[in-house]
Amino acid sequence: MHGTILTLLKRYVQTQYDHSTWIKLMELSGLEKVEFDHKTVYPDEHVYALIGHAAEMTGLSAGELHEKFGEYLVPDLMYMYQKLLRPEWKTLDMLEHTELTMHKKVRQEHAENAPPVLDVRRLGPDELVIDYVSPRRMSGLAVGIVRGLAAYYDEAERIDVLPTTADNGERVRIHVRRT
The missing domain is CATH 1.10.260 (434 Repressor (Amino-terminal Domain))
Structure with missing residues (x-):
């Protein structure tokens, strides 16, 4: 880590x-x-x-703590990666671009780093699915980050986050929808 x-x-x-x-x-x-x-x-x-x-x-469960910590991380992550972000992005855009911007940079800077692989598919302008893949089994952190991003972009009341598979697996699907 x-x-x-x-x-x-x-x-x-x-x-x-x-x-x-x-x-x-x-x-x-x-x-x-x-x-x-x-x-x-x-x-x-x-x-x-x-x-x-x-x-x-x-x-609290480990999953709940991961989620709370994930939410807490967002302002610092946004500050650390601000040069990679576009001003027009909102919550769903950030999620869609995380793998090819932030995670790519992390992997380039430190070969031993292994952030989760996020396969994000946009289902429509207000909906996407994230397939989280990591042997760390810390998808609660990803769910918390999604919620933290929604709060960061002042969309918390409009973003629904639903893990659709067991939250402690190596592969977890997270459905995100803007209402």
């Missing part, structure tokens, strides 16, 4: 809960000696351990 995601996870926990919660998660995960930085790629197991212990502490 790219260090940027882990440093943002740290900030998420610290702002939504507090610093001591982050320290506790790191200890429970056996990572108390690890300092995450945004330039390093870390084992996926670090994220699994942190989210797993966070689920135990909060009573």
